[in-house]
Amino acid sequence: GNSVTQMEGPVTLSEEAFLTINCTYTATGYPSLFWYVQYPGEGLQLLLKATKADDKGSNKGFEATYRKETTSFHLEKGSVQVSDSAVYFCALRNTGANSKLTFGKGITLSVRP
């Protein structure tokens, strides 16, 4: 079945540091890949997505590239801000009748001023 594995957290960084959050997946076929973010006290929001191999999703300075050869979708940002403190979830969606999302466990990012 489908599964998503995220690196263990939490992660604490200083402002302006470089961020990488690892995500690997197992799926049949050709899934779409997503990063969702949950800011404190708020609901889940779509951060970025990629629908096919070698696609790069980007938003708010975050990027992730769909790597089929390594089954990965790592999230990166060159310079984090305090406002990026949140929980980040990697997810996949297979094509088919039920387009449910399969999520990773999530990782908490805290950015210090």
Next chain:
Amino acid sequence: GAGVSQSPSNKVTEKGKDVELRCDPISGHTALYWYRQSLGQGLEFLIYFQGNSAPDKSGLPSDRFSAERTGGSVSTLTIQRTQQEDSAVYLCASSVPGTGEQYFGPGTRLTVT
């Protein structure tokens, strides 16, 4: 425009009681999903509705859980004879099929005492 709304935002109930959780999807979104977010299990898929098709109930954890969607819009998730392990945040999402983008509500935090 209006996003996905859920009610109540918080619900505390005694073990053994029944609860109903409500979701109002974004107008025009024909696909509706319920997920559960708990500390030990992360985000789990529960049930999926698409238009007038039979719902995909493959994620419901037991027969105490049921859901319906009336008129292709509002959905209600019902948990009968609640147990302490049902304590979690219940999230609803809606989408336009084929886009892959699910929009989440703020969730209902259920606490079973």
